[in-house]
Amino acid sequence: xxxxxxxxxxxxxxxxxxxxxxxxxxxxxxxxxxxxxxxxxxxxxxxxxxxxxxxxxxxxxxxxxxxxxxxxxxxxxxxxxxxxxxxxxxxxxxxxxxxxxxxxxxxxxxxxxxxxxxxxxxxxxxxxxxxxxxxxxxxxxxxxxxxxxxxxxxxxxxxxxxxxxxxxxxxxxxxxxxxxxxxxxxxxxxxxxxxxxxxxxxxxxxxxxxxxxxxxxxxxxxxxxxxxxxxxxxxxxxxxxxxxxxxxxxxxxxxxxxxxxxxxxxxxxxxxxxxxxxxxxxxxxxxxxxxxxxxxxxxxxxxxxxxxxxxxxxxxxxxxxxxxxxxxxxxxxxxxxxxxxxxxxxxxxxxxxxxxxxxxxxxxxxxxxxxxxxxxxxxxxxxxxxxxxxxxxxxxxxxxxxxxxxxxxxxxxxxxxxxxxxxxxxxxxxxxxxxxxxxxxxxxxxxxxxxxxxxxxxxxxxxxxxxxxxxxxxxxxxxxxxxxxxxxxxxxxxxxx
Numbered sequence: 152x153x154x155x156x157x158x159x160x161x162x163x164x165x166x167x168x169x170x171x172x173x174x175x176x177x178x179x180x181x182x183x184x185x186x187x188x189x190x191x192x193x194x195x196x197x198x199x200x201x202x203x204x205x206x207x208x209x210x211x212x213x214x215x216x217x218x219x220x221x222x223x224x225x226x227x228x229x230x231x232x233x234x235x236x237x238x239x240x241x242x243x244x245x246x247x248x249x250x251x252x253x254x255x256x257x258x259x260x261x262x263x264x265x266x267x268x269x270x271x272x273x274x275x276x277x278x279x280x281x282x283x284x285x286x287x288x289x290x291x292x293x294x295x296x297x298x299x300x301x302x303x304x305x306x307x308x309x310x311x312x313x314x315x316x317x318x319x320x321x322x323x324x325x326x327x328x329x330x331x332x333x334x335x336x337x338x339x340x341x342x343x344x345x346x347x348x349x350x351x352x353x354x355x356x357x358x359x360x361x362x363x364x365x366x367x368x369x370x371x372x373x374x375x376x377x378x379x380x381x382x383x384x385x386x387x388x389x390x391x392x393x394x395x396x397x398x399x400x401x402x403x404x405x406x407x408x409x410x411x412x413x414x415x416x417x418x419x420x421x422x423x424x425x426x427x428x429x430x431x432x433x434x435x436x437x438x439x440x441x442x443x444x445x446x447x448x449x450x451x452x453x454x455x456x457x458x459x460x461x462x463x464x465x466x467x468x469x470x471x472x473x474x475x476x477x478x479x480x481x482x483x484x485x486x487x488x489x490x491x492x493x494x495x496x497x498x499x500x501x502x503x504x505x506x507x508x509x510x511x512x513x514x515x516x517x518x519x520x521x522x523x524x525x526x527x528x529x530x531x532x533x534x535x536x537x538x539x540x541x542x543x544x545x546x547x548x549x550x551x552x553x554x555x556x557x558x559x560x561x562x563x564x565x566x567x568x569x570x571x572x573x574x575x576x577x578x579x580x581x582x583x584x585x586x587x588x589x590x591x592x593x594x595x596x597x598x599x600x601x602x603x604x605x606x607x608x609x610x611x612x613x614x615x616x617x618x619x620x621x622x623x624x625x626x627x628x629x630x631x632x633x634x635x636x637x638x639x640x641x642x643x644x645x646x647x648x
Contacts, residue, residue: 220302221356221371223394227556228587230576231611231640236590239612240264240277240637245629246622254634256295257605257616258326260303264614265326266635267292270309274329277612277637284329293318294360297498298353298393303327304371306351306358317341318348321360323374333374340364352393354445357422359397361388366399368422378425386416392442397422400442415440417450419469429469441486444504447532451486451499459484462509464532473535475509482528483512503551503559507532508579510551510559513540522546523566527559529579539582546570552608560608565591574613590638612639 218225242264246252256267263274263283270291274283290310299305303326310316322334339347339362349362357377359368366388367379382388386403401416415433417440420426431448433440439453448465462475462484477484486499501512513526525548527541543549546567552560552574559577574587592615605616616635623630 218301219355220300222301223353223355224299224301224303225554226609228560228576228608228611230585231588231642233640233642234586234588235641236571236573236588236638237641238592238636239639240275240614240635241280242266242273242275242616242634242636243631244634246620246632247629248622248626250622252620252622252632252634253291254616254618254620255292256307257607257614257635258299258305259607259609259612259614259637260299260326261610263327264635264637265329266616267295267307268634270313272307272324272329274326275635286324286329286331288322289320290316294349294351296350296352296393299326300353300371304332306353308349308351308360311336315346318346321349321351321358321369323358323369323371333369335369335374335376337362337367338364338379350390352391352397354393354395354397354422357397359391359393359422361391361399363387363389366391366425368397368425377423380425390442392445394444395446396448398442398445398448400440417442417448417465417469419445419448431465431469431471433463441499443486443499443502443509447504447506449504449509449532451484451502459486462511462530464509464535473531473533475511475530475535477511481514483514483525501550503553504532505554505557505559505579508538510577510579512550515548523548525549527551527561527577529559539579541577541582541584549575550606552606552613555608560587562606562613574608588638588640592636592638612637614638 252269254266254268258265262277264277265272265274270288271285273285276283288309290312292307292309294308296306304323305326306321306323308318309320310318311320317339319337319339320334321337323332325332337349337360339349341347347362347364349360351358351360356371357368358371360366363382365379365381368377369375370377385405386401389400389402392398396419398417398419401418402413403416404413406412415437416430417433418430419428421428433452436454437452441451443449443451443462450463451459452461452463454460459477461477464472466472484499484502503510508529509532510527510529513528515523515525517523524543524545526543527549529538530536531538541549543563546565548564548566550562552562559579561575561577563573563575565572571589571591573589576585576587605618607614614635614637620632620634622632
């Protein structure tokens with residue numbers, strides 16, 4: 152496990168790498184023992200008749216559309232044959248007490264888990280925990296996107312050097328082999344208001360980035376700049392959302408003589424030319440807006456109150472469609488931008504947008520100690536009305552992960568320190584739940600917060616990853632830290648070498 156050039160909290164040597172592999176091998180043995188017990192428990196729970204355990208509750212009904220290599224990945228997962236989970240990969244090492252390691256960005260392919268760590272990208276081979284590759288960047292990672300192309304590529308923003316150097320480097324990587332495909336410098340700058348942090352996203356064939364001074368787009372195939380737009384006196388460009396389309400948020404002052412009166416605009420752009428295809432003006436009184444989804448276009452807004460108050464859905468031409476009321480905190484939606492996500496305005500959790508519905512996590516209910524539960528509610532994007540409610544069940548919490556065809560994948564976390572966690576598929580049409588598999592991980596690895604840390608489901612595996620870790624324990628004695636874990640069905644089990 153390597154961490155790039157200084158200022159890294161770790162030293163790097165061949166001996167250290169061997170020691171890490173030995174520690175990981177010992178970890179595998181202990182974790183497998185834990186998960187064998189959980190596997191048995193999972194089997195018992197299935198026979199006991201948990202929801203979706205019957206033969207008639209198939210996970211089919213949705214098929215994968217063949218995607219072009221440069222499209223943003225939208226895989227459709229197959230229900231595993233075995234309902235018991237097993238550790239597929241882990242990222243574990245040691246960190247000096249008092250040291251902090253930033254870990255922005257988590258991606259996965261069929262063979263590799265990739266993690267951003269300070270100024271390094273590292274790929275870990277699934278099934279062995281061996282380092283597949285690592286790439287040392289010129290400076291710390293300062294912006295990532297959750298999007299990955301169908302053939303396993305993504306973009307990363309990083310600083311030009313150590314310390315307080317500009318966040319102005321954009322590179323495109325192949326996640327399977329760690330090859331940097333191209334790199335460009337974007338014209339960000341520093342001002343009296345602080346650093347001009349950019350954001351980055353992907354849409355078909357295009358990598359787009361925006362900063363307060365403008366925006367630009369680059370061809371995926373070789374990094375050639377397709378277009379660049381400069382900030383105007385009227386509008387500042389706050390950031391892009393990508394995926395099936397490219398949408399940008401603008402913060403504008405329509406009347407220069409009234410600088411305190413501003414408005415937020417959402418604009419869809421042609422990815423190849425940068426030309427506006429439509430513009431939607433967010434209603435007056437809205438102070439904050441986040442681009443939850445580019446296609447279908449959905450905006451989360453705050454109407455002057457604490458937290459987000461509603462979501463607004465638009466049609467394909469940028470016209471107002473419906474409002475989804477978040478009912479004063481009844482629903483748990485967080486779009487706060489932090490240093491790890493830079494200005495990634497389409498990084499909201501825990502919420503998932505399907506083609507016709509939005510899936511939002513309901514607030515937490517607590518009854519006594521370790522007796523908590525919640526729910527997921529689906530809303531019709533055409534009307535704003537509720538459609539289905541999926542309860543977590545007693546002593547469980549449920550969080551949406553992503554769409555898989557026309558089904559929603561969700562993570563259910565046991566809260567009573569006994570029942571295992573699980574991955575389930577939710578059918579918005581019928582309201583039924585189908586379990587994929589049950590699992591647990593050692594208590595040491597319970598670092599993840601589904602609201603803030605990364606959860607990725609890809610290739611039949613669920614990955615949990617931290618965005619930041621801190622060394623604990625006595626001074627001078629490195630403590631073991633967990634950066635990420637991945638779980639898969641026992642039927643797809645990888646045996647470490």
